[in-house]
Every structure is written in C-alpha cells, then in structure tokens.
Amino acid sequence: MNFLRSSFICVAITLGVSLFSCSRSEAPSSVNDSRKVTIYVSTDRPFAEPVLQAYEKKAGVKVDAVYDTEETKSTGLANRLIAEKARPQADVFWSNEPVRTLVLKRNAVLTPYVSDFAASLPAAFKDPEGFWTGFSARMRVVAFNRKLVLSSDVPKSIFDLADAKWKEQVAIADPRFGTTSFHVAAIYTVLGDQKGDEFFRKLKANGVKVVDGNSVVRDMVARGEVKVGLTDTDDANVAIKDKLPLAMVFPDREGIGVPVMPNMVSLIAGAPHPEEAKKLIDFLLSAESERMLAKSDAVQIPLRPGVEPPPSLPALESIKPMTLDYQRVADRLEEVIQRLQPILGL
DSSP states (O other), X not given: OOHXXXXXXXXXXXXXXXHHHSOOOOOOTTSEEEEEEEEXXXXXXXXXXXXXXXXXXXXXXXXXXXXXXXXXXXXXXXXXXXXXXXXXXXXEEEEXXXXXXXXXXXXXXXXXXXXXXXXXXXXGGBOTTXXXXXXXXXXXXXXXXXXXXXXXXXXSSGGGGGSGGGTTOEEEEOTTSHHHHHHHHHXXXXXXXXXXXXXXXXXXXXXXXXESOHHHHHHHHHHTSSSEEEEEHHHHHHHHHTTXXXXXXXXXXXXXXXXXXXXXXXXXXXXXXXXXXXXXXXXXXXXXXXXXHHHSTTOOBOOSTTSOOOTTSOOGGXXXXXXXXXXXXXXXXXXXXXXXXXXXXX
C-alpha cells in the first residue's frame, strides 16, 4: 500500500466525512438549481469563493464548493477524490499547487479537457495531454519580522535558514501537506537526495519549528515568535495588508530560483455534470478570473499575457523561476516525504 493510499485511510478514519462536509458556497436566488456543478477546492476559501460566486451570478449555475482544511491542504481532497474514484462526487478539482493534481492524473482520477481559454497560456503551465491547466500562480517566499531582522540580515536563500544565526528562529509548515510538500519535493528534484538530506538535517539541527500550515508560519513571524519562516505570497500578503511587522523576500533569485506554483484545474473522470464542469473550467482559465485573483488579497500572479499583476508583487517575467518538470516533482513526492519524516522527526 503506497503512502497516498495509506494517508487516505488515516485521514478518513481520523477526521471523518465532517472534514469536508462544511464550506459549501451558497447560491444566490437567481441561480437555477436544476443546473449545478460540484468543485473541490484546495485554494483558501476567502480567495476562491468570490471567484466561484461571480461565476454563479454570471452563469446562473449552482456551484457546490467543498474546501479543504489548512492542516491537510490539497492532500485531504486528493485522497477523497481517489477514494471516490469508482463513484465520483466532484466535477472539477481546483488545486492550489501542482503535485496533488499530478498524483490524481497518475491514479486515473482525471480525464482530459482542453479549454479554448487555455490557448494563450504558456505551454509550461499546461499538460500536453490535457489533464490539467495552470492559471494564476503563487510563489514560495521567506517571510521575516521587520522589527527583529535588519534589512542587511534578511536571508536571500532558503539555504541561509540553516545558518546558526537563525537557530530556533525558523518556522516551516508540515512538509507532508500543501505547498510545502511541493516545495520540498522540488528541492530534492533540483538538488538530489544527498544534498537535500544534508539541507534538512541542518535545518533540524538548527531547531526549525514544523507547524500546522503556512498561515501559522506567517502568524508566528508576525508575532515575533520566530524571526523568519517559509510561506506563500498570499499568506504573507495578508499580514502585510493588516500592517503587521512582516515583509517577504523572493529567495534564490540568483541561485536555484523561486518556486512558482500555479493553480491547476482539472475535469474529474466520470464527473456527474461534465458539460457544466467544462464551462466552469473555461471561466477559471479566463482573464476575468485571473484578474480577480490578482486584485484580491491572494495577490496571485496572472499567467495569461496582458493581465496586470498585483501591484505589490513583481511581474512573473522579472523573477527567475525554479526550473521544474512538475510531473517529475510529483513522482518524487512520496519518496521525499518518507525520507523527511525521520530527518525532521515527523
């Protein structure tokens, strides 16, 4: 039994169906209840829900949205989709990071759909076989407390976090879940196993704090419980918008590059409402959707040319992205997590 399937059993038994039964969007009165589409969403609800509500209003279709939790971000819903494979309940999967989507593709949970709205998106963010399409990206950043860290001392690389000057002052989210799992798998894919193990052993020896989610990392940094942490652009932006003493830096712009994490949207194989699902996918891939995510607190960077990026973030072309084969990263995920568990004491 592989890691993902055993993870599902653990999640299902421990958390139960109630984990996923909350968080359904409410349809406006103008919606035609005879038309509906069900979407599983691992993007944070405050960011995704306005986009889905805009679609409901525009299309007159009831959107039944199920959101994941912060602790099991994307992992919980991916496991649920695998469990429901024989009798799918969802029509669409909107993932906030690439790896889980590619795991679902490997498990034959998805079916190809090539939207006309994907034509102008960069080829690097589209599956050649049509199983997924990327849109509106986030990036991994080093967040730091402006009151506790001098500008001259701000880490410029993730590898700086293993330095003794940051002993017991670094937080990361649990690498078994969400975007952190993508990040660690990407690190191992780029560095190789020996250098990857060496880096995380140094982090552990330096007293890194492993916590339940990127928002927890953000809050710890903002409160000064740690000085620095690894998180995502959207989480960091929430603290900056609230005028908390937190700032962020894009790491490794002159090294291995910045991890770019597009949202990915896919059609579920055997979806109960396939035609409505395709229309929703078209909307999520549209300039309108990317514009909404760029202007929201999610500050997601559009992948579509001509859509203005968030004013607080640099344009995608100005950042050196980490060179990644997303499928290769996904294929390494289980092995990397198994390697990290004893290293980080998980």
